[in-house]
Amino acid sequence: METYTLPPKPERSLFKKIKTILIAAIIVAIYVWTFLGIDIDWARAIARIQDNFARVIPNLFSPDWSATAEVSLSILETVLIAFAGSLMAAILAIPLGFLAAHNMTRSRILTTIGKWILSAVRAFPDIILAILFVVAVGPNAFAGVLAIAIGSTGMLGKLYSEVIESIDMKVVEAMEANGANKIQILFYAVIPQIIPEFLSYAIYRFEVDIRASSILGIVGAGGIGTMIIFAANNRNWNEMGLILLAIIIVVTIIDFISARIRRKIV
Amino acid sequence: MTNQSKDVVKGKTPSLYPVKTKAQVSIIFIVILGFYFFSMFWTQREMVGGFGDSLGNMFTVIGKFFPPNLSVIPAIWEPMAQTIQMAIVATTCAAILTVPLALMSAQNITTFKPLYYATRTLMNILRTIPDLVLAVIFVGLFGIGVLPGILALFIFSLGILAKLISETIESVDMNPLEAMRASGGNVLQVIFFGLVPQVLPQFTSFVLYVFEINIRASVVLGLVGAGGIGLVLDQQLGFYNYQNAMAIIILIFVVVIVIEYISNKLREALI
Amino acid sequence: SSDDSDSSNAEGDNSSESSEDSNESSGDTPDTLVMGFVPSQDSDTIADTVEPLADRLGEELGIEVKGQVMTNYNALVEAMGANQVQIGFIPAFGYVLANEQYDVEVILKSIRYGSGTYKAQYLVRSDSGIESLADLEGKVWAYGDKSSTSGYLFPASQLMKEFDYASAPELESGFFSGTVQSGGHDNSALAVYNGEADVATTFDDVRTELEEEYPDVMDKLTVLDYTDEIPNDTISVTKNLDDELVQKIKEAFMSFNDDEEMIKIMNDVYNWDAIDEASDEEYEVVKETYQEFKDNIEL
Amino acid sequence: MIQFKDVGLVYPNGTEGLKNVNVTINDGEFVVIVGLSGAGKSTFIRSINRLVTPTKGSLLVDDEDILSYRSGELRKLRTKVGMIFQNYNLVKRSNVLKNVLAGRLGHTGTLRSILNLYKKEDVGLAYESLQRVNISEKIYNRADELSGGQQQRVSIARVLTQKPGYILADEPVASLDPPTSHQVMSYLKKINKEDNITTIVNLHFIDMAMEYADRIIGMRAGEVVFDGPVSEVNEKTFEEIYGRSIREDDLRGGADES
Amino acid sequence: MIQFKDVGLVYPNGTEGLKNVNVTINDGEFVVIVGLSGAGKSTFIRSINRLVTPTKGSLLVDDEDILSYRSGELRKLRTKVGMIFQNYNLVKRSNVLKNVLAGRLGHTGTLRSILNLYKKEDVGLAYESLQRVNISEKIYNRADELSGGQQQRVSIARVLTQKPGYILADEPVASLDPPTSHQVMSYLKKINKEDNITTIVNLHFIDMAMEYADRIIGMRAGEVVFDGPVSEVNEKTFEEIYGRSIREDDLRGGADES
Ligand SMILES: Nc1ncnc2c1ncn2[C@@H]1O[C@H](COP(=O)(O)OP(=O)(O)OP(=O)(O)O)[C@@H](O)[C@H]1O
Ligand SMILES: Nc1ncnc2c1ncn2[C@@H]1O[C@H](COP(=O)(O)OP(=O)(O)OP(=O)(O)O)[C@@H](O)[C@H]1O
Ligand SMILES: [Mg+2]
Numbered sequence A: 001m002e003t004y005t006l007p008p009k010p011e012r013s014l015f016k017k018i019k020t021i022l023i024a025a026i027i028v029a030i031y032v033w034t035f036l037g038i039d040i041d042w043a044r045a046i047a048r049i050q051d052n053f054a055r056v057i058p059n060l061f062s063p064d065w066s067a068t069a070e071v072s073l074s075i076l077e078t079v080l081i082a083f084a085g086s087l088m089a090a091i092l093a094i095p096l097g098f099l100a101a102h103n104m105t106r107s108r109i110l111t112t113i114g115k116w117i118l119s120a121v122r123a124f125p126d127i128i129l130a131i132l133f134v135v136a137v138g139p140n141a142f143a144g145v146l147a148i149a150i151g152s153t154g155m156l157g158k159l160y161s162e163v164i165e166s167i168d169m170k171v172v173e174a175m176e177a178n179g180a181n182k183i184q185i186l187f188y189a190v191i192p193q194i195i196p197e198f199l200s201y202a203i204y205r206f207e208v209d210i211r212a213s214s215i216l217g218i219v220g221a222g223g224i225g226t227m228i229i230f231a232a233n234n235r236n237w238n239e240m241g242l243i244l245l246a247i248i249i250v251v252t253i254i255d256f257i258s259a260r261i262r263r264k265i266v
Numbered sequence B: 001m002t003n004q005s006k007d008v009v010k011g012k013t014p015s016l017y018p019v020k021t022k023a024q025v026s027i028i029f030i031v032i033l034g035f036y037f038f039s040m041f042w043t044q045r046e047m048v049g050g051f052g053d054s055l056g057n058m059f060t061v062i063g064k065f066f067p068p069n070l071s072v073i074p075a076i077w078e079p080m081a082q083t084i085q086m087a088i089v090a091t092t093c094a095a096i097l098t099v100p101l102a103l104m105s106a107q108n109i110t111t112f113k114p115l116y117y118a119t120r121t122l123m124n125i126l127r128t129i130p131d132l133v134l135a136v137i138f139v140g141l142f143g144i145g146v147l148p149g150i151l152a153l154f155i156f157s158l159g160i161l162a163k164l165i166s167e168t169i170e171s172v173d174m175n176p177l178e179a180m181r182a183s184g185g186n187v188l189q190v191i192f193f194g195l196v197p198q199v200l201p202q203f204t205s206f207v208l209y210v211f212e213i214n215i216r217a218s219v220v221l222g223l224v225g226a227g228g229i230g231l232v233l234d235q236q237l238g239f240y241n242y243q244n245a246m247a248i249i250i251l252i253f254v255v256v257i258v259i260e261y262i263s264n265k266l267r268e269a270l271i
Numbered sequence C: 001s002s003d004d005s006d007s008s009n010a011e012g013d014n015s016s017e018s019s020e021d022s023n024e025s026s027g028d029t030p031d032t033l034v035m036g037f038v039p040s041q042d043s044d045t046i047a048d049t050v051e052p053l054a055d056r057l058g059e060e061l062g063i064e065v066k067g068q069v070m071t072n073y074n075a076l077v078e079a080m081g082a083n084q085v086q087i088g089f090i091p092a093f094g095y096v097l098a099n100e101q102y103d104v105e106v107i108l109k110s111i112r113y114g115s116g117t118y119k120a121q122y123l124v125r126s127d128s129g130i131e132s133l134a135d136l137e138g139k140v141w142a143y144g145d146k147s148s149t150s151g152y153l154f155p156a157s158q159l160m161k162e163f164d165y166a167s168a169p170e171l172e173s174g175f176f177s178g179t180v181q182s183g184g185h186d187n188s189a190l191a192v193y194n195g196e197a198d199v200a201t202t203f204d205d206v207r208t209e210l211e212e213e214y215p216d217v218m219d220k221l222t223v224l225d226y227t228d229e230i231p232n233d234t235i236s237v238t239k240n241l242d243d244e245l246v247q248k249i250k251e252a253f254m255s256f257n258d259d260e261e262m263i264k265i266m267n268d269v270y271n272w273d274a275i276d277e278a279s280d281e282e283y284e285v286v287k288e289t290y291q292e293f294k295d296n297i298e299l
Numbered sequence D, E: 001m002i003q004f005k006d007v008g009l010v011y012p013n014g015t016e017g018l019k020n021v022n023v024t025i026n027d028g029e030f031v032v033i034v035g036l037s038g039a040g041k042s043t044f045i046r047s048i049n050r051l052v053t054p055t056k057g058s059l060l061v062d063d064e065d066i067l068s069y070r071s072g073e074l075r076k077l078r079t080k081v082g083m084i085f086q087n088y089n090l091v092k093r094s095n096v097l098k099n100v101l102a103g104r105l106g107h108t109g110t111l112r113s114i115l116n117l118y119k120k121e122d123v124g125l126a127y128e129s130l131q132r133v134n135i136s137e138k139i140y141n142r143a144d145e146l147s148g149g150q151q152q153r154v155s156i157a158r159v160l161t162q163k164p165g166y167i168l169a170d171e172p173v174a175s176l177d178p179p180t181s182h183q184v185m186s187y188l189k190k191i192n193k194e195d196n197i198t199t200i201v202n203l204h205f206i207d208m209a210m211e212y213a214d215r216i217i218g219m220r221a222g223e224v225v226f227d228g229p230v231s232e233v234n235e236k237t238f239e240e241i242y243g244r245s246i247r248e249d250d251l252r253g254g255a256d257e258s
C-alpha cells in the first residue's frame, strides 16, 4: 500500500470547537446530575415485584366482565368527547399553526408570539383547564370536550407549524407569479401540501385524547376516566383489566378506520 | 382510469375531480361532520346553564391565579428537578429501546411480516394505555416512588416514539440502502450507514417532543405517589393556593420553552 | 387574600343572578338542579354514578335534578362558586374551602356506621415495638397527600399539639426522621406493610380495602391510635339558592331516611346509613385545622 | 413590449444582479437568454414579473413602469405575464386539472376559487390547454404521478390557461433529457407562433438556444454583453458571453446538427 | 466471466422481466445494454448481483452458479460486484469520505464499521479512488452539497473502493447533462481499461453507447435481440431493438459527432 495523506479536515473555528466541547460537557453534566438525583433501590424493587406480581397481573388479565355494559357505555362517551374535542382542536390549531410558521407569517415578532401562545397552552396542566371549563359550562361531558380541545390545540398547533415550515415554497412562488392573491395561494399552493400531515396528526391526537380522558373523570366530565380513577382507588384490578381491554379495542378500531380514511384522502 | 378518460372525451368541460373520488371524499366528509355534530349534541345534552356567563365565570377563576406568587419558586425547584430527572431517564431509555422496535415496526426494513405485525400491535397497545393507568399498575407492582413513575413514562414514551420513528423510517430514501446492500454490507451495516444519517434529525426532534410530553405527564403521576412537580401542584390546588399553583405553571412553561429552543437548535444543527 | 376574592366573586354572582330570571326575591329557583358529588376516600365501594339518587330527588322536588360524580373537590368548589352546581356532596375539607370561598352552606351530613363523624388512625407494624405516639419520634411517616383530612391534617395537627411543634414543616423534619407522600391511603398503609415507613396515617379503616389482596394485613398492621372525630361528608348548597327550595331539598333528603329502598341504595352505593341535619359549626374544627395549615404548608 | 431602461439590481447582501441593463423586447419575439451560472439570467427574467425588484432605472411593460407597482397592480401584471419554472413548481398532490386551473387564479374571484366554482369557460380553457400540450388524458392524475417532461408540459398548460401576453421561462428544460427538452421547447415555440405571445427563455445550452430563438441575449456578470438575432451569433459572441471560446461541453445534442 | 444460461425471470405480479437469455460476458469487456424503457435492462443488470433473482436457468459468475446463493455467499458476491445507480444513491447527509468508505462495508467487520474504525489502508484506498475521479477536494463536503455529476463521481469512487471484479451501472448518466454525462462515461471507461474491470452499463442513448462500448447488447421485451461488437451495429440493429428506425430523439449530443 502506497503512502497517502488525507487533506486536512476543514479547519473549524476555535469558537466552534469550544462550543462543541461545552455542549458535550453540559450533556454529560445533565446525565450525571440525573443519575445522582434519582435513587432507585433495585433490590427492593425486585423484591416488591416478586411479591406483587401475582396480586396484580393475573387480575388484570381476568377482566371483571360484569362491568362490561357500564364500561362500554363509558368508553363510547369517551370516544364522543375525544372526537368532538380533537376535531375542535384540529380546527383551532390551524390559525395558530400558520401564525407560528415563519414562512407564512413574515413578521418575526408575530411568529414568536404564536410559538409562545402554543407553548403556554401546552404548559397549562390539563387538570386546571378542566376545572376552568367546569366553571364555564358545568360538570358535564361538554366541559371535557372544551378541555380536550384547548389542551390538544397546543400540541397540534406546534406540529402543524412544523409541517407548514417544511412545504415547498417554490409552488407558492409559482402561484404568486400567476397573479394569485394571498388567500388563493393558501388554498392552491399551501393546503394541498399540508393536508395529509395535518390529517395524520389530527387522527394521532384523537387517539391520544382517548387516552387522556382519565383526566376528565376528575372533573365530572364523564367517560371512562371516572371509572379508571375509581378502579385505581379501589385497587380493583379486574375492573382495570376490563377498562384497559376496552380502550385497546377502541383505539385499534379507530386506528383501522383512520388508516382507511387517510388512504382515501391523501 | 379508462372511465375517467371517457368522461373527459365526452364533455368539453370536465369536473374538477373524477365523480367517484368526489363522491367518496364527500361521504367521508359528511360522515365525519355528522359524527361531530352528534358528539357535540351528545356531550352538551347534560349541560344545564347555557353559555350565559361562561367567560365571566372563567375569568373570575383565572383571576384567582394572579398575581402568581413567584416567591415559592425556590421551594419548588426540587420537585421540578425530580420531574425533569424522571423525564430524562424515561426519555433516554425509551429513545434507546425505540431503535430496534421502530426498525421492527417499519415495513420497509422488516420484510418478515409476522415480526412486523407483532411489534406494530404491541406498540399500538402500549400507546393506548393511559399514563394514569400505567402509573397505577406500576405503583401496584413496585410500591410508591420514582421507579413506577419512570416506568410509566418510559412505556408511554416508547409507544409514541416507536410509532413516530417507524413512520419516519418508512419514508426514507431506500436507494442508498440498496447501494449499501449491493456493495456487500450486512443488515446492521446497511442500517447504520444508509438509514441512521437519514432519520437522525427527525429522531432527535421526536425524542425532545416526547421529553416535553413526559414533563407534563408528571402532573398526572403526582396523583399516584410517583412524586415530582405534579404532587406539589395538586397540593397547592388542594389548599386553594392558586397563586402558588400559577408559579408552578410558569415554571413548567419555562421548561417547555427551553426544551423547544434546544429542539430547534439541534434540528438546525443536524439537518 | 380570601377577602378580596370573596368580594370580587360576589359581584360575579350578582350579575349572573340578575341575568337569570328569578321569580322570588330571596334567591334562585333554577329549572334544573345540578348535584355534584365528590366521594371521600373511606368507602370500600365508591360509586361512579349518582343517577338513582338524582332521579329520586327530582321526583320529590318536582324539578329536574342531574347528578355528576367528580373526583377532585377543587372542581366542585369552583363549579359551586360559578353556580354551575347547586347541591354539593363534599367531604369536610372541601366544604371548608367552598364555604370560605363562595359561602356555600352545609345543610346535611352523612351518617356512616351509625356515626356522623369518622376519624383517622395511626397504623404501625405489629412487630415494630411502637406503643405510643411518643415512640414515633425519629420514625418515617407515610401519608397520602397533604390535602387529606384524615391522612394528613388531623394527625399532623394532633401531633403538633401533643409534641409542641409550631408548624407542619417543623413537625415533619423535627419530630419525624422522614416522610413519604404516597398519593393514597392504601399506598400509605402498604408503605408501612412493606417497611418503607414506620407509621401511616389513614382513615379508619383502610385495611379493609387491602384485605383481599393482602390477607394478613389485619395482623401485620395494628392501629396505634386515633385522632379526634372528623365530621363526615356534607350535603351543601350554594348561597343564592332560594331558601324555600333549600328547605324542600333538606326535607326530601331527610325523607329518604324513612324509605327502605332509598336507604338500601345509599348504603350499597355510598356506604351511607342515613342522612342527618348539619350546621356550619360542626365543621369549625376542620376550618381551624385548615387555617392552621393553609399558609405554612410546605411546598 | 418590455423595456429595460438603465435597470440595475443590487441584492440585499450587496451582490449586483443586474448592471445598467438596456433592452427592448418587442411583442411576439422569442428571446433566449444565455450566460454562465450566476450571470443574472434568472434575475433578468424575474424582474419582469417583479418576483425581484430592480433597485435602479425603470422597467416598462406595455408602456407602464412596473417598478412602482403595489400589490393590486402587481397581481394584474402577473396575471398578464406567465411563468414557467425549471422544477415545474406544480402542487404535487393536486391533480393535473387543478394545477392547470391555478393559472386562472388571477382572473377568478377569491371565493369562487376557494370553493372550486370555476366558470365553465375556465375549465374548458384549461382542458383545451392540456390538449394543446398533448397531455389531456392525464387530467385526473396527480402531478407527482407524471414524468418530468409531462410535468413541464402541465406547467406550460397552466401558463396557457392564464392567457398571458408574455411567457417567461427560467431554464424550463434543465431537468429534462434531450428528447424531452426538444419537445418542450417545440411546444413553447409553437405557442409563441400560434398565439403571438412574447416569450423569454433562459437556457444553458447554446445549440438549443440557436435552434429555437429569434433573438439571443447574452449576459455576463449582470451585464448584457450580446443582444442580436441568431444570425449574428458567432465564435466571438461566445467568447464575450463565456469569457472563453466555445467548447463541446457547451452544446447539448441539437437534433439538426447530428 | 459472467454467463447467462437460459435465464428467465418472472416478477411476482407475472411480468416477464427476462426471457430465455443466453449471454456470456468475458473479463475486461465494456458492455453497454440498450433498449426501450421496460425492455428488461435493469432486470438483466440486477440479476448479476442478485438484487433480483431469476426464476429459471442458471447464472454463472466466475463459474459458480449464483442463483443458489444464500445470505453469506450473497454478500461475498456483492463485495465482488460493484454497482452504480442512476440517482447515485448516496447518503445525502453523510460526507463524501463516509459515503465512499461505505464501499468497503463488505470487507469490514460490523463492529468496526459501526464505530467508524476503518483500517488505514481502507481510508487510503477511498482517498485514492476519490483522486481517480478527480473529486478528492470535496472529501469532507456533505453529499447533498455536490452537483449531480460530482455525486455520480463519488458513487464511482465508492465502487472503486470496493475493489470489485465487475462494475454494473444502471443508467449512470440519465440524470446528468451531456457534458457531465461524457465525463462520467469517460471515467468509467478509463477504469475499465486501467484496472481491467468488466463493466456492464445500461444506457438509453445510442450514440453514447456507440462511443464508449466494446460490445452492445440490445434488449426488447425481456429478450436479447442484438449482441455484438459496436462495429456490427447498423440501421437494422436499431430497428430490431426499438421496433422502428432510428430517430433524432434517440441520440444524445455526442461530443465527437457535433
Ligand atoms: N436572493 C438573492 N440574494 C443575494 N444574491 C442573489 C440572490 N439571488 C441571486 N443572487 C446572486 O445574483 C447573481 C445573479 O444570479 P442569477 O440567479 O440571476 O443567475 P443565473 O444567471 O440565473 O444563474 P444560474 O444559471 O445558476 O441560474 C448571482 O451572483 C447570485 O449569487
Ligand atoms: N419489482 C417489479 N415487480 C414487477 N414488475 C417489475 C418489477 N421491476 C420491473 N418490472 C417490470 O419488468 C419489466 C422490465 O423492467 P426493467 O426495470 O428491467 O426495464 P428497463 O429496461 O430497466 O426500463 P427503464 O429504461 O425504464 O429503466 C418492465 O415491464 C417492468 O414494469
Ligand atoms: Mg437561474
Ligand SMILES: [Mg+2]
Residues within 6 Å of the ligand: E041, E042, E043, E170
Ligand atoms: Mg431501468
Ligand SMILES: O=P([O-])([O-])[O-]
Residues within 6 Å of the ligand: C040, C041, C042, C091, C093, C147, C148, C149, C150, C151, C203
Ligand atoms: O377523605 P380524606 O380527606 O380524609 O382523605
